[in-house]
Amino acid sequence: NAGVTQTPKFQVLKTGQSMTLQCAQDMNHNSMYWYRQDPGMGLRLIYYSASEGTTDKGEVPNGYNVSRLNKREFSLRLESAAPSQTSVYFCASILTGSNQPQHFGDGTRLSIL
């Protein structure tokens, strides 16, 4: 089925380790987003990419980097994981200029010990 695919679904890291969360969409969307979801705080935007080759900071970018590898893929990297980055991470995409809503992946549950 068409949609947004995130990998992995679950991950446990130790403080200081690094990892990359992967996101791919097959809907030919041009804009992609990374959010984190924390209890009582809704979803907060980490980084977004309005088009292939561009990335911009969102509300909470510190401690993260992103790469828009091509039109389909948008990865999120934690260079040195901290316990404060324990969260559920969601990737989303949209065809900017359309009347369609953002499509979300199923999330990655990340625990930093």
Add this chain to the structure above:
Amino acid sequence: GDSVTQMEGPVTLSEEAFLTINCTYTATGYPSLFWYVQYPGEGLQLLLKATKADDKGSNKGFEATYRKETTSFHLEKGSVQVSDSAVYFCALSPSSGSARQLTFGSGTQLTVLP
């Protein structure tokens, strides 16, 4: 900047009860407004949306009306079911700008008891 304020939860109702989840927003211009629903262990799904003042979004028995004068977009359902148990998020997207990023409320956990 833009912001969304949602009624705090959790909300617990009996089946067939009436549901209201309040949502107000702060934004410049005329943003688009959305309600998303998140079922346990899943991502967010669009429930309904409204793109201009006085628009009513509706889906699966849920309704919300875009009220510019009160900057509100309250979610209502006349008779909830156990299957409606989920977390509900109000969100807005700015009226200008190319990236269409969403600003979310904090979410409201709804539990419907049989």
